[in-house]
Structure formats: C-alpha cells, structure tokens
Amino acid sequence: MTEHADIPPYRYTAGMARRIELAWQDRWEADGTFHTPNPVGRLSEGFDRVAGRPKLYVNDMFPYPSGAGLHVGHPLGFIGTDVFARYQRMNGHHVLHAMGFDAFGLPAEQYAVETGRHPRVTTEANIVNYRRQLRRLGLGHDPRRSVSTADVSYYRWTQWIFLQIFNSWFDSDTQRGRPIDELITELDAGFREPGEGTNPFGRPWAELSTVERREVVNNHRLAYVSEAPVNWCPGLGTVLANEEVTADGRSDRGNFPVYRRPLKQWKMRITAYADRLLADLERLDWSDSIKLMQRNWIGRSTGASIVFPTERGLGIEVFTTRPDTLFGATYMVLAPEHPLVDVLTAVAWPGDAAAAWTAGGPTPTEAVATYQKQASQRSEMDRQVEAKTKTGVFVGSYAVNPATNERIPVFIADYVLMGYGTGAIMAVPGQDQRDWDFAETFDLPIVRTVQPPIDFAAKAYIGEGPAIHSANDTLILDGMGVAEAKAAMIGWLERQGHGDGAVTYKLRDWLFSRQRYWGEPFPIVYGADGLPQPLPEQLLPVVLPDIEDFTPKTSDDENSEPEPPLGRITDWTTVRLDLGEGEQEYRRDLNTMPQWAGSCWYELRYLDPTNDQSLVDKDIERYWMGPDPARPGDTGGVDLYIGGVEHAVLHLLYARFWHKVLFDLGHVSSEEPFRRLFNQGYVLADAYVDSRGVYVEAAKVEPRDGRFFFGDEEVRREHGKMGKSLKNSVTPDEMYADYGADTLRLYEMFTGPMDQSRPWETKAVVGSMRLLQRIWRVVVDEHTGELRTVAAEVPDETLRVLHRTIAAVRDGMETLRFNIAIAKVTELTNHLTTAYADGGVPVAVAESLVLMLAPLAPHAAEELWAKLGHPESLTWEAFPVADPAYLVDDTIEIPVQVNGKVRATVVVASDADAAAMEAAALAEDRVAAYLDGGTVRKVIAVPGRLINFVVA
RNA sequence: GCCCCCGUAGCCCAACGGCAGAGGCAGGCCCCUUAAAAGGGCUCCAGUGUCGGUUCGAGUCCGACCGGGGGUACCA
CATH class of the missing domain: 3.40.50.620 (HUPs)
Incomplete structure (x- = not known):
C-alpha cells in the first residue's frame, strides 16, 4: 500500500x-x-x-x-x-x-x-x-x-498427572477417586474385598499371590491396560478413542477407515466419573447446546438388567430401558460378535425353525458362521445405508422369557451392537420399531403390552399408556402406567432373582495409548511378570527420545498390527532400574499419550508455569x-x-x-x-468449486456479470468455514499490511455478537478503518499533527450523548456483544464530528472516547492517550463510568397509541406519572380525534415509555 | 429420524413485550482532488421466513410449519 x-x-x-x-x-x-x-x-x-x-x-x-x-x-x-x-x-x-x-x-x-x-x-x-x-x-x-x-518442562507434569491417575482408584461408595495405597491397606486389613469384575482368580484377597494381588489392584486403577475391542486405524498406524471416530466409522483426523479389533491398550476409567460429569453440568455456566452434547455423549440410561435362562444352562444378560414391556419380549437378539453365540448355536435346526430364519444354511453352525463373516465385513457405512432392512439368523436354540415362561428363539443380527449395553437385547416388537421391523421380516410374534391410543396408526408404540397382556401368577402390571409398571417389574425381577435395576452409559472408558511418536511417553515399565509398574516421581520426566524415523507404521490392511515408533529405538526400550526389588531390567512402555493429554490441564499450568x-x-x-x-x-x-x-x-x-x-x-x-x-462462532467465507468439484484458490476468483471465473473457467460459489480445505483463507498478515491490527480487531468484533458465525468480507474492513480515522481526527489535526481538542466545559448536550454511550458500551463489553459497543462508539464519534466540525472537542470527552476505544483498538488508543498528555499506558486507567444524571432527559417524547396503533406523540416531563401522561395525551388534538365517538375502556400508561388508549 | 442454534433492508447486524434502525458494507448524489480512493457530507432501502395463538400492544412470548447451520443416531 x-x-x-x-x-x-x-x-x-x-x-x-x-x-x-x-x-x-x-x-x-x-x-x-x-x-x-x-x-x-x-x-x-x-x-x-x-x-x-x-x-x-x-x-x-x-x-x-x-x-x-x-x-x-x-x-x-x-x-x-x-x-x-x-x-x-x-x-x-x-x-x-x-x-x-x-x-x-x-x-x-x-x-x-x-x-x-x-x-x-x-x-x-x-x-x-x-x-x-x-x-x-x-x-x-x-x-x-x-x-x-x-516442552519437557511441561510434559514432565503431564506424566506426573498420569502417575496420579494410575495410582488411584474410584471408590464407588463415596463416589471419589482415592490413592491406590488406601485400597491396598483396606484389602490387606480385610475391610473390603476386590471390586466386582476385578478378581479373575476366584479366591479371596487373602489367598492371592503377590503377582495375583498386583493384577487385582491394577484392575482397580483409573489408568489400566486391558485387552478389548478398540478402534484400530491402520491409515494412521494407531488406535483411537471413541471420541475420535466419526459416525461413519472413520478417523476424525485424516478420514481413514477405522476397524474394531481386540488389542491390549491403555484406558482411563472415565466411566467411573460418568455420574459426576453428568450431574455437575448443572452447576456450570455453559450453553445449553454444549451441555446437551455432553449429556448425550455420556448417554446415561436407567432400566434393568435381566437374565434370560437358555437351554444351554448359561443365561443371556440383557439391558433394557423398558423392563415394563418384558411380557412382550417374543425373541432375543445377540450381536454377531457376542461371546455366547458359540455356546448357543445348535448343531442342527430344530423342527420348528422357519425357513426364513436359517438364511438357507444347512446347519445353524454354518448359517451363523456365514452371517458373522458377512457382518464383520460390512463397513459401518453399509450398515447405515442398509439400516432399513433387518438381517439376522436364528442360532437354533431358545431362551425362556422369565415373565411368561415361554420359549423364545435366539437370533444374531447386526442391528444389535456389541459396544452398547451387554451386546444382547430382549426384542419387544410391540414397543420398539427396530424389533417390529425384524419381527415382520422373520415372521415373529408381536404382542402389545402398552395400550396405544385409539387413533394410533403406526406400528411399534413407544408412548405412554396402560399396560396390557402383562400378568402372570405372581405379577400383574395390567392397567399401570409406564413408570409404575417399570418399578413394579424391577421389584419383581429382584425378588425372583431374574434381574436388577441398572444404569448403563454410552460413554466408554477413554482409550489413552497411541502408537505414534509425537506425544508424551508413558512413565511406565514392565518387569519380568509383564505387569505395568509406575516409575517413581524422581525418575520423571521420561524424555521423548530423539529419533530419525518418526513416521508411524501405516497401512491399509485392517489386519496389520500397531507398531509404536518408540520400539525402533532399541537402546531406549529397555532400562535397568531398582524399583525396590533390586536392580533389574525393565521394558519401557512404547506407547505415547494422545493429543488431548496436554490440553487436559494447561489452564492450571498458566497459573504457575x-x-x-x-x-x-x-x-x-x-x-x-x-x-x-x-x-x-x-x-x-x-x-x-x-x-x-x-x-x-x-x-x-x-x-x-x-x-x-x-x-x-x-x-x-x-x-x-x-x-x-x-x-464463539466461525468465520465463514466464500469458496469456489470448479466443474470437477475441486476447490480453487478463492483469492484468484473474479466476479463477472454476477458469475464467477477462475481464469477462464466458470466456477460455482459456495459458503463455508474459512480454512485450508476450502482454499478460502485470508491471513492476518495481509490485514496487518493493508489496514493494521487495530482495524482487523475492530472489524472482527464488529461483524456480529461473539457466539455467531459471520461471513468474512475483505472489502468491508475499510469501514472499521474509517472509524479509527474519524476518532483520530477528533483528537489530531491531520495536517499539522497538533491536538484539536480544547480545555473547555462540556456542553450539556454532549454530556448526554457521552454518558449514554458509556452506559451502552459497558453493557456491550460485559455481555460480549462488542458489536454493540463499537456501534455506540461510532455514534458518539459521529456526534462529535458533526457537533464540532471545526475541531474543539472538549478534552474530557476526547479522553473518555479514547478510553472506551482502548480495549478494542489498544494501539491507536494508547497513541491518542499519549498525545493527550498522558505519559503512562492507559492499560490500568479506569474505564469511564456513566453518570446517571445524564442518562435521563428533562422532557421526553412518548408515543400515544389508540388500540395499540401509534397515532401521535406528545412531549412530557421525563418523570411524568400516568395521570400527567394521560392528561398530556388527551390535550393533543389528533388523539382527541381518534377517541371521538368511542368509549375509552382502559388506559395503559407506562411512565417514560408510552400511553395507550383502548377504545371500544 | 431426534436434539440444539439462527431467519429483520442487496449484505452483515441493532431494537427491557412499547414509535422496527444503533452502526457498518454495497448502491445513488454531492464536496475535496489534475486524477483516483481506503478523505468528507447527504441519501435511497425492510415491516421482521409462513400460519395460528397469548396480550391493550408481538421482531421479541407460546404452538405448528418452511428455510439455513450444527450435533447425534439401529443406544436396547
């Protein structure tokens, strides 16, 4: 320029x-x-x-x-x-x-x-x-x-926090995380036995060996290693957390396919905190939409877990949010990967197996194997596209509905997901549309157990209504509402030993290890017993070793194995240490932490860096x-x-x-x-697509006659979030060069309230620059550089404008609606340039203007402040305060409405009461004309605002 | 499908339930300029997405729908 x-x-x-x-x-x-x-x-x-x-x-x-x-x-x-x-x-x-x-x-x-x-x-x-x-x-x-x-000085503490988490367990009685040593003390003292699912050895704590005890303790930790199906992304060469996988089964970063497969990986027991994470949302000042997204992600559902006995002795455990509908459960479905499928699959079809149930397989074993293979090969995408048609196959054996004592067939079908609940469902077609669809496809019985309204025309009925067809010798639900029936059923299940009230979450434990190079190494080593052991605090940090070949081992083969790059540094992977049992050789953990680790606590580190x-x-x-x-x-x-x-x-x-x-x-x-x-909202910008559907450099597109051309080629205009992928970025560096940082700041704050997305329009930036120029001109003579302000009394009219501005600007600042604050500063400036067209703005007004500008355009404000004779930065100056005396006028013009329509205005004292307003309004000829011939039924007089006559 | 946010002038946005316009961009006219514009001034421009309701009075509150954006989904 x-x-x-x-x-x-x-x-x-x-x-x-x-x-x-x-x-x-x-x-x-x-x-x-x-x-x-x-x-x-x-x-x-x-x-x-x-x-x-x-x-x-x-x-x-x-x-x-x-x-x-x-x-x-x-x-x-x-x-x-x-x-x-x-x-x-x-x-x-x-x-x-x-x-x-x-x-x-x-x-x-x-x-x-x-x-x-x-x-x-x-x-x-x-x-x-x-x-x-x-x-x-x-x-x-x-x-x-x-x-x-x-930085090492930072991630040393990330590793330290990891150790804290590793060395803790969740005490569900007090709903608190506690040091793991306290657990061990209580176990040793016999105050408690290992928690449910933590003791694979089947013997009490006192009878376990040292290594067994260590394993049981590890199963309590908030950070733990487990072998379980995880999201394996060969295209990135690493496993990913559920939160990093999109709904269509691809990686959030890079959009690579993600496969479920069992791998031994680190997890964090975030599910233990699910209830607190959910409940404490209520105490946060966050937007409703974000709270809702977290609630949905945590996905707490209450209901019951019910065990259905089978012919093979083992029961099938299901979770349901509708235990009240148990009488309507006419079949069961397991996820194809469910561990009980093998046990339940019969060697031959029973006599009453319908032809459609067998998928044409000669035996259940073969039909099930075929279906399992199909299901595993269907991508998540396919499953979504084909979601409308239900597929599945009968396993050849039956379970028993504990409420009706009837034999019900067991199917596998991919509409039941292994990753939610228990991976098995009781199917209640009368009250669940998915089950209804499946029942129709496979010709299974449908029993309504909630009476739909008379005019109900759809299939499954999920609404409120009295229970029907729901009674046996020891339980009668008929006539009860849904909530009452649920409670009665749960009580019955518990008395009969068929199940319990239960809560499940969509939230899974957080998969925390990555097979990538660029992250925090785990402060963990493995001894001869193969169990993870924490490094003592004094051995932190575990410095990320330098490495030539940092690239991850990526592949497009679903069956490839994760290979952490740290494993390539052979002189780093093992270490000799004395961890209290004499010096030994230990293997290091070769994983790194996910990108989220460092951002989990940085707000704390700013405090004391x-x-x-x-x-x-x-x-x-x-x-x-x-x-x-x-x-x-x-x-x-x-x-x-x-x-x-x-x-x-x-x-x-x-x-x-x-x-x-x-x-x-x-x-x-x-x-x-x-x-x-x-x-905050996003900055959006026009983007342009050529005939191949490829984005072209937006900066090089020219408009001609309402159409858009990239060189000679016509391109189509779109609108989207500014960024690299849409090739529509504008850099702040361009703006600094063409306008300056203050103008950029003003423009960005002016285009709308903080929480709203707004389009970027480079040609509109000049408006913000003009404002700065006009404010500048209020204070400085453009030709001489001299001050144009005068040390004079501030006239009343100017004071009124000023203090109104101050009040509005403060309001805008406090509510993060900086666009309003800027508009009000503009208004004051416009007033000053008109009222003092030849200069001579009183210094006091100019100073207030500059101070109000300061948060928005700090450099220009500092410069003007200095010109006004203040050697110190205005950073710590007090923001102007509005004097209430100048916010009210002596007289105000108020609208006079007749039946809600404005018919006239009258001038009254600003503190006029209702009676005075009415009198003033009635004295106005035009008002009298409108009231003539009608009866005034009611008068609404809002002091300071308006008066309204309701005429019959 | 369900949930959340947003629909006001050509565009971006304002308006404690009380006269729809604060401010900006673009457009038009004028001034300044040899000229130009990122200088100055003036000015044109909407009845608030649609339908219904509450109210003396609705852009604002309620309901349904339409449109745009976002989230989420065989979640049992």
Missing part, C-alpha cells in the same frame, strides 16, 4: 497504524505491561498493587500450531477474550490472560509426516510463526506464562480458580473460557475428568476446570 504525497501527513493510514502498533507492542513488552502477579511464588512481584482487586481468569482454547499459520478466523475468540480482559482490567479487576500451544499429537505430527521434517523442528518453527502473528495482533497476554505441551515442585502451587490455584464462597454450589474454575464448539465432547470432557481426579486427590481446590464457557 503506497501513501500518496497529498494524503495529509498526520492522517491515520495503514502505514501510520503499523508504526504505532509496532512501537506500542515493543513498549508493552519492555515495560512488562501485561505481567500479572500471583499472590505468592516466583511471579508474585507487584502483587501489592493489585491485591485489593477482584481476580478474573480469562482463557482461550489454545491453538495447535499448524504449518499454514493463522488465518483471520482463528483469532476471533482471541480478540474477544483480549477485549474482555482489557475492559475488565480497566474496570478494576486483576486479570490473568495467557496463551500457549497444543503442540503434541496427531495434527502436528501429520504435518511433519507430510513435509518429511521432524515434528520438533516443524512444531517449533510453527510456534515461532504463531507467536509473531499473535504478538502483531496486540493481545495483552502475560508472555511469561506461555507454555507448549511438547515455572513451578518445578508441583504442577501448580495450591495457594495460586485457589486464588485464580478456587470456588467462590459467595456463590453457593460454585465449582470454581476459569472465569471465562472461549473456544469453538468442536471440542464439546473431546477436550472439554477429558479435561473435566482429569480435573475431577486432581480435585479428589487434593491437588486442586476447584471441582471443574471451566466455570463459564462461551462458544
């Missing part, structure tokens, strides 16, 4: 903005303007100055430093938190705001793989670029608190994040957390889980990491 010779020399131009911005950024850094003192510890210098202020902790979801750098969509939230933080600092708070980097994990590593450079090299280079771009934006972060999750004795000092954590005693039930946590909605069930759920464990173990005083969450 060139500056023409005849542009006034002191005009606010892009070049001027650049000089001002760079100078103030240097000064803020040199002065430590945004250094935020802690109450104690290494960063406590200067705390006296702010000790009396209320604290405020503002945080952004930190970015992962990608190779492409930032585009203008990324900093939307960062600017929002910065404006809010700067405002609240001027409003008297002691504000903590910092920024770090989510540097470990798949995104960073995939970039390194693509470019063939070591992830540490690319990640560090990307961080340098991000720091440059973010610094140029003028964000008021405390630079001393910046962390990167891939240099602490090498603990992850965070307890007093410092309590100061910034502790629960507020003035608010009953407060969880504590970050006061305002802003980020995208895409982390609703990943980061936000994992981080809550870790935080709760740390709380249970007494390391933090807050029960939740993020007290208030706000989701």
Whole structure:
C-alpha cells in the first residue's frame, strides 16, 4: 500500500497504524505491561498493587500450531477474550490472560509426516510463526506464562498427572477417586474385598499371590491396560478413542477407515466419573447446546438388567430401558460378535425353525458362521445405508422369557451392537420399531403390552399408556402406567432373582495409548511378570527420545498390527532400574499419550508455569480458580473460557475428568476446570468449486456479470468455514499490511455478537478503518499533527450523548456483544464530528472516547492517550463510568397509541406519572380525534415509555 | 429420524413485550482532488421466513410449519 504525497501527513493510514502498533507492542513488552502477579511464588512481584482487586481468569482454547499459520478466523475468540480482559482490567479487576500451544499429537505430527521434517523442528518453527502473528495482533497476554505441551518442562507434569491417575482408584461408595495405597491397606486389613469384575482368580484377597494381588489392584486403577475391542486405524498406524471416530466409522483426523479389533491398550476409567460429569453440568455456566452434547455423549440410561435362562444352562444378560414391556419380549437378539453365540448355536435346526430364519444354511453352525463373516465385513457405512432392512439368523436354540415362561428363539443380527449395553437385547416388537421391523421380516410374534391410543396408526408404540397382556401368577402390571409398571417389574425381577435395576452409559472408558511418536511417553515399565509398574516421581520426566524415523507404521490392511515408533529405538526400550526389588531390567512402555493429554490441564499450568515442585502451587490455584464462597454450589474454575464448539465432547470432557481426579486427590481446590464457557462462532467465507468439484484458490476468483471465473473457467460459489480445505483463507498478515491490527480487531468484533458465525468480507474492513480515522481526527489535526481538542466545559448536550454511550458500551463489553459497543462508539464519534466540525472537542470527552476505544483498538488508543498528555499506558486507567444524571432527559417524547396503533406523540416531563401522561395525551388534538365517538375502556400508561388508549 | 442454534433492508447486524434502525458494507448524489480512493457530507432501502395463538400492544412470548447451520443416531 503506497501513501500518496497529498494524503495529509498526520492522517491515520495503514502505514501510520503499523508504526504505532509496532512501537506500542515493543513498549508493552519492555515495560512488562501485561505481567500479572500471583499472590505468592516466583511471579508474585507487584502483587501489592493489585491485591485489593477482584481476580478474573480469562482463557482461550489454545491453538495447535499448524504449518499454514493463522488465518483471520482463528483469532476471533482471541480478540474477544483480549477485549474482555482489557475492559475488565480497566474496570478494576486483576486479570490473568495467557496463551500457549497444543503442540503434541496427531495434527502436528501429520504435518511433519507430510513435509518429511521432524515434528520438533516443524512444531517449533510453527510456534515461532504463531507467536509473531499473535504478538502483531496486540493481545495483552502475560508472555511469561506461555507454555507448549511438547516442552519437557511441561510434559514432565503431564506424566506426573498420569502417575496420579494410575495410582488411584474410584471408590464407588463415596463416589471419589482415592490413592491406590488406601485400597491396598483396606484389602490387606480385610475391610473390603476386590471390586466386582476385578478378581479373575476366584479366591479371596487373602489367598492371592503377590503377582495375583498386583493384577487385582491394577484392575482397580483409573489408568489400566486391558485387552478389548478398540478402534484400530491402520491409515494412521494407531488406535483411537471413541471420541475420535466419526459416525461413519472413520478417523476424525485424516478420514481413514477405522476397524474394531481386540488389542491390549491403555484406558482411563472415565466411566467411573460418568455420574459426576453428568450431574455437575448443572452447576456450570455453559450453553445449553454444549451441555446437551455432553449429556448425550455420556448417554446415561436407567432400566434393568435381566437374565434370560437358555437351554444351554448359561443365561443371556440383557439391558433394557423398558423392563415394563418384558411380557412382550417374543425373541432375543445377540450381536454377531457376542461371546455366547458359540455356546448357543445348535448343531442342527430344530423342527420348528422357519425357513426364513436359517438364511438357507444347512446347519445353524454354518448359517451363523456365514452371517458373522458377512457382518464383520460390512463397513459401518453399509450398515447405515442398509439400516432399513433387518438381517439376522436364528442360532437354533431358545431362551425362556422369565415373565411368561415361554420359549423364545435366539437370533444374531447386526442391528444389535456389541459396544452398547451387554451386546444382547430382549426384542419387544410391540414397543420398539427396530424389533417390529425384524419381527415382520422373520415372521415373529408381536404382542402389545402398552395400550396405544385409539387413533394410533403406526406400528411399534413407544408412548405412554396402560399396560396390557402383562400378568402372570405372581405379577400383574395390567392397567399401570409406564413408570409404575417399570418399578413394579424391577421389584419383581429382584425378588425372583431374574434381574436388577441398572444404569448403563454410552460413554466408554477413554482409550489413552497411541502408537505414534509425537506425544508424551508413558512413565511406565514392565518387569519380568509383564505387569505395568509406575516409575517413581524422581525418575520423571521420561524424555521423548530423539529419533530419525518418526513416521508411524501405516497401512491399509485392517489386519496389520500397531507398531509404536518408540520400539525402533532399541537402546531406549529397555532400562535397568531398582524399583525396590533390586536392580533389574525393565521394558519401557512404547506407547505415547494422545493429543488431548496436554490440553487436559494447561489452564492450571498458566497459573504457575515455572513451578518445578508441583504442577501448580495450591495457594495460586485457589486464588485464580478456587470456588467462590459467595456463590453457593460454585465449582470454581476459569472465569471465562472461549473456544469453538468442536471440542464439546473431546477436550472439554477429558479435561473435566482429569480435573475431577486432581480435585479428589487434593491437588486442586476447584471441582471443574471451566466455570463459564462461551462458544464463539466461525468465520465463514466464500469458496469456489470448479466443474470437477475441486476447490480453487478463492483469492484468484473474479466476479463477472454476477458469475464467477477462475481464469477462464466458470466456477460455482459456495459458503463455508474459512480454512485450508476450502482454499478460502485470508491471513492476518495481509490485514496487518493493508489496514493494521487495530482495524482487523475492530472489524472482527464488529461483524456480529461473539457466539455467531459471520461471513468474512475483505472489502468491508475499510469501514472499521474509517472509524479509527474519524476518532483520530477528533483528537489530531491531520495536517499539522497538533491536538484539536480544547480545555473547555462540556456542553450539556454532549454530556448526554457521552454518558449514554458509556452506559451502552459497558453493557456491550460485559455481555460480549462488542458489536454493540463499537456501534455506540461510532455514534458518539459521529456526534462529535458533526457537533464540532471545526475541531474543539472538549478534552474530557476526547479522553473518555479514547478510553472506551482502548480495549478494542489498544494501539491507536494508547497513541491518542499519549498525545493527550498522558505519559503512562492507559492499560490500568479506569474505564469511564456513566453518570446517571445524564442518562435521563428533562422532557421526553412518548408515543400515544389508540388500540395499540401509534397515532401521535406528545412531549412530557421525563418523570411524568400516568395521570400527567394521560392528561398530556388527551390535550393533543389528533388523539382527541381518534377517541371521538368511542368509549375509552382502559388506559395503559407506562411512565417514560408510552400511553395507550383502548377504545371500544 | 431426534436434539440444539439462527431467519429483520442487496449484505452483515441493532431494537427491557412499547414509535422496527444503533452502526457498518454495497448502491445513488454531492464536496475535496489534475486524477483516483481506503478523505468528507447527504441519501435511497425492510415491516421482521409462513400460519395460528397469548396480550391493550408481538421482531421479541407460546404452538405448528418452511428455510439455513450444527450435533447425534439401529443406544436396547
């Protein structure tokens, strides 16, 4: 951008903005303007100055430093938190705001793989670029608190937290995580026996060997190794958590196919915390939509588990949310992979097996094997597409419905999923549409056990109604409503020993190990017994070893095996240690942690980033994040957390889980990491697709006659989230060069309220620049650089406009509707440029204007503040306060309505009461004309607002 | 299919249940300029997606539907 010779020399131009911005950024850094003192510890210098202020902790979801750098969509939230933080600092708070980097994990590593450079090299280079771009934006972060999750000094504590989790168990009696040593003590003392499902040896604790005991204890831990079906993604060479697999069975990152297969992997027992994660959502100031997404993901259902006896002796356990419908269970279905399928499969078809049930197989064994093979080969996609037609096969044997004592056939079918409930269902076609569809296909009996309304025309009836066909010798449900029948049935099942009330969750334990290089190594080794052993704290950190070939072993073969890259470093995989049983050789765990590990606790590390004795000092954590005693039930946590909605069930759920464990173990005083969450919208931009359906560089597309061309080719316009994949990115660097950071900040905050997505339109940015130019001109003469303000009394009219503006701007700032704040600043500016067209704005007004601008466009505001004669930064100046005296006028014009329609306006004293308003309105000729001939039935007079005559 | 959010001027967005317009972009006219525009001023532009309800009064509250965006799904 060139500056023409005849542009006034002191005009606010892009070049001027650049000089001002760079100078103030240097000064803020040199002065430590945004250094935020802690109450104690290494960063406590200067705390006296702010000790009396209320604290405020503002945080952004930190970015992962990608190779492409930032585009203008990324900093939307960062600017929002910065404006809010700067405002609240001027409003008297002691504000903590910092920024770090989510540097470990798949995104960073995939970039390194693509470019063939070591992830540490690319990640560090990307961080340098991000720091440059973010610094140029003028964000008021405390630079001393910046962390990167891939730094040894950081991940040492990630590993430490892992050990805490590993060395804990969940006491379901108290619903709390507790140190594992307490469990061992209680087991040794005979106060308790191993928890359900934790003791595969079938003998009491006292009779177990040392190794057996260790195994039983391991089965209690919150971090544990288990062999179970997991999400194996050969295309990424690693296993993935459920949360990282999309609904169509592909990896969230990279869109590779994911297969279920049993593998020995690390998991975290997040399911133990399911009830608390669910219940505590109520105590959080989060949007309803995010809470709902977490609730759905946790997926708590209440009902009953019921055991159906079979001919083979073993019972089939099912979970149902509708135990009241047990009388209508006319068949059973197991998932094809269910472990009981082999046992239940008969060698020959029984005489009453319908032809359709056998799928044409000569024997059940063969028919079942064929179906199992088909089911395993059908991708998740196929299963969805074909979801409407039900398939399955009879296993050739029967179970018994415990309520009716009738023999019911057992099927396998892929509409029953091994991963939910027990992997088996009782099928109740009368009250479940899927079961109805299956029953129709296989000609199975359908018994309604809830009476549908008379006009009910559909098939399965899932609504409320009285129970029917539901009685036996010891139980009569008929006539009861659904809830009553459920309770009665559960009571009966428990008395008869057929089942119990039960709760299940969709949430599974968190698969925590990855067979990738770029992550935190596990602080775990294996001895001769093959059981995992934690390294003692003093041996932390386990440094990620350097490696030439960091690329994951990827494949498109579903049957390939995970091969962690760390296994290639042969001199690292084993280590000689003395872990209390003499020096021995141990094998290291070769997995790394998932990308989410580092982001599970970074908000804690910002508080005390240099602490090498603990992850965070307890007093410092309590100061910034502790629960507020003035608010009953407060969880504590970050006061305002802003980020995208895409982390609703990943980061936000994992981080809550870790935080709760740390709380249970007494390391933090807050029960939740993020007290208030706000989701920002996305920046959208036009994108263009050519005839092949490929996105073309949006910047090179030209509009002609309402159509769009890429070179000579016509392309189709679309609209989407700004980013690399749609080739429609605009970088902040372009904006800094053409307009300056302040203009970019203003524009981004002006396009809409924080929570809304908004389209990017580069040509509209100039509007924000014009505002800065006009404000500049209020204070500075463009030709001489001299001040245009005068030390004069402020006229009443100007005071009224000013104080109204202050009130509205404060409201906009506090409610994160910065667009309104900017509009009001614009309004004041427009008033000043009109009322003082030749200059001479009173200094007091100009100063208030500059201070109100400061959170939004801090560099320009600092420069103007300095020109107005203030040597100190305005960062700590008080934000203007509206004087209520100027918010009301002596007289106001109010509308006069007749039957709700505005017919006239009258001027009354602003404090006029209802009677005075009515009198004034009646004195108005036009009002009288409208009232003439009718009877006034009612008068609604809202003082200060309007008056309305209801005429018959 | 179910759940959540959003529909106001050509576009982005405002409006404690009380006169639909705060602000910006684009458009038009004028000024400044040799010229240009990212300078200045003025100006045009909607009755709030549709239908119904509550109310003295509805963009706002309630119900149904339509459209856009997001989430989720054989979840037993």
